[in-house]
Amino acid sequence: MTAPTWLYENFDPAGSAIGFRVTRKLDEVQSPFQKIEIYESTDWGNVMLIDGAMMVTTRDNFLYHEMVAHPALFTHADPKQVVIIGGGDCGTLREVLKHAGVQKAVQCDIDEQVTRMAEKYFPELCASNDDPRAELLFDDGIAYMANCAPGSLDIVVVDSTDPVGPAEGLFNKAFYESCFRALKDDGILVQQSESPLVHLDLINAMRAEMGKAGFATFQTLPFPQPCYPTGWWSCTLARKSGGFEFREADARAKAFKTKYYSADLHKGAQHLPPFVAEALGD
Amino acid sequence: MTAPTWLYENFDPAGSAIGFRVTRKLDEVQSPFQKIEIYESTDWGNVMLIDGAMMVTTRDNFLYHEMVAHPALFTHADPKQVVIIGGGDCGTLREVLKHAGVQKAVQCDIDEQVTRMAEKYFPELCASNDDPRAELLFDDGIAYMANCAPGSLDIVVVDSTDPVGPAEGLFNKAFYESCFRALKDDGILVQQSESPLVHLDLINAMRAEMGKAGFATFQTLPFPQPCYPTGWWSCTLARKSGGFEFREADARAKAFKTKYYSADLHKGAQHLPPFVAEALGD
Numbered sequence: 001m002t003a004p005t006w007l008y009e010n011f012d013p014a015g016s017a018i019g020f021r022v023t024r025k026l027d028e029v030q031s032p033f034q035k036i037e038i039y040e041s042t043d044w045g046n047v048m049l050i051d052g053a054m055m056v057t058t059r060d061n062f063l064y065h066e067m068v069a070h071p072a073l074f075t076h077a078d079p080k081q082v083v084i085i086g087g088g089d090c091g092t093l094r095e096v097l098k099h100a101g102v103q104k105a106v107q108c109d110i111d112e113q114v115t116r117m118a119e120k121y122f123p124e125l126c127a128s129n130d131d132p133r134a135e136l137l138f139d140d141g142i143a144y145m146a147n148c149a150p151g152s153l154d155i156v157v158v159d160s161t162d163p164v165g166p167a168e169g170l171f172n173k174a175f176y177e178s179c180f181r182a183l184k185d186d187g188i189l190v191q192q193s194e195s196p197l198v199h200l201d202l203i204n205a206m207r208a209e210m211g212k213a214g215f216a217t218f219q220t221l222p223f224p225q226p227c228y229p230t231g232w233w234s235c236t237l238a239r240k241s242g243g244f245e246f247r248e249a250d251a252r253a254k255a256f257k258t259k260y261y262s263a264d265l266h267k268g269a270q271h272l273p274p275f276v277a278e279a280l281g282d
Numbered sequence: 283m284t285a286p287t288w289l290y291e292n293f294d295p296a297g298s299a300i301g302f303r304v305t306r307k308l309d310e311v312q313s314p315f316q317k318i319e320i321y322e323s324t325d326w327g328n329v330m331l332i333d334g335a336m337m338v339t340t341r342d343n344f345l346y347h348e349m350v351a352h353p354a355l356f357t358h359a360d361p362k363q364v365v366i367i368g369g370g371d372c373g374t375l376r377e378v379l380k381h382a383g384v385q386k387a388v389q390c391d392i393d394e395q396v397t398r399m400a401e402k403y404f405p406e407l408c409a410s411n412d413d414p415r416a417e418l419l420f421d422d423g424i425a426y427m428a429n430c431a432p433g434s435l436d437i438v439v440v441d442s443t444d445p446v447g448p449a450e451g452l453f454n455k456a457f458y459e460s461c462f463r464a465l466k467d468d469g470i471l472v473q474q475s476e477s478p479l480v481h482l483d484l485i486n487a488m489r490a491e492m493g494k495a496g497f498a499t500f501q502t503l504p505f506p507q508p509c510y511p512t513g514w515w516s517c518t519l520a521r522k523s524g525g526f527e528f529r530e531a532d533a534r535a536k537a538f539k540t541k542y543y544s545a546d547l548h549k550g551a552q553h554l555p556p557f558v559a560e561a562l563g564d
Binding site (some may be wrong): 004006010012013014017018019021022041042043044059060101165197200221224225226230231232257258259260261262264265267268269271273274275 | 285288290292294296297298300301302309314323324325326341342472479480489492504506507508512514539540541542543544546548550551553556557
């Protein structure tokens, strides 16, 4: 045990930084794709960094994982077939599998090392990895989506790192075309979409690429996420047609616990702050 | 112009840090109460620190100032007499005075230097300082509230620094008793109440002290605030009796612009995330 020090992520594109007080580095591995580090912190449990960017802390990951999963799954009328692209820490998979109606959830992350690290340092996120409905693949998500049977999926969750490095190809028309083809007509694509304060251009660009691929309607939902730049994050849902009314009664009657998500939170998040709505043309 | 460097606030109580990339220090003054520093940043405009804690940036202060002002003013049936304790950067005063029905808004900050710095480096926040309805006092807010005429105020906004140092006395029963006495029966006390993620104990303690002073009903509203620890902040409203239904039609028809606040955002913020509601017993 050494004296605590401060570990920062300097987020150059926005000129802002996030940091945690850490006691020691627990692990580090250079995978074929990226450098993964695990630190023990004084107040946030374990912290995972990928290429120097904060990815997950024990304390605050529930915000992201609940919000990238439940709004989409409660918006779809009856989600059975789910694919998660990325999501190697397995937290999104765990949330998806809380929905009893889900028959199969495939998680396809390019980097097996992320999951091995999560199993060791975030075992609670991997609690559903042995669920018989779960399938964990370690493969290229772009190729996986391109090869999916047309019209076979209800939900695609893109739970990736930022649009640089390995995840860059998950933010363009070609990838979204694969998602569009693989989804049923009433399917939903949901993707983490960075900060509503500093990434409005990126959200607009994502929506434009999704639009070129055929998606017609969009919904961006903001939520707090202290370990990501600005502490304020979002996910964006896209559909081939139709709106984003959600199964509010089902969300209220859900048989599982959530810490951040609720039917009321979901309703509230659907109303964007005026400056965000204006920037997105909503 | 020197090369940009990173300026951090290490928030010891929660083991988390916030930082901005800055190009130079524009000013520094040691007032009788605290050290005030102003930095020029690459992406966030000017940044004010008090005793090393980030207070205001040009880019994100609208979140805090709108949320500490408008929910309380649209909850009160007809707010005319407003007192702001603290608030030396004048941003809350500006938001309060957007309400045409307000007849007088007194801002009482102990430290004149904060306002002098705001006038120089955040002039947009001081845009309403010359409003004939505004009165700027530089005095002890605890004494000011203790000497207010009983039943004379509609709204008291406590826009202070953290409950250490000069602001410590703004978080206890004695101060809240003064607020209670100065407010009319339908008056509202609203106070910044730190982070809903890491300060739930503090919010509970605040509510308990407010309760000892006679306040009977409470409402905590979360909102994003990147320059404060965790990037997620809150304000807490307290009333002598009655609930927190707000003038939704008036909020929708408001004649002034806001960037974050809207009637829908206000409604949404009234629904706390389950883990917050549970911790606060709401």
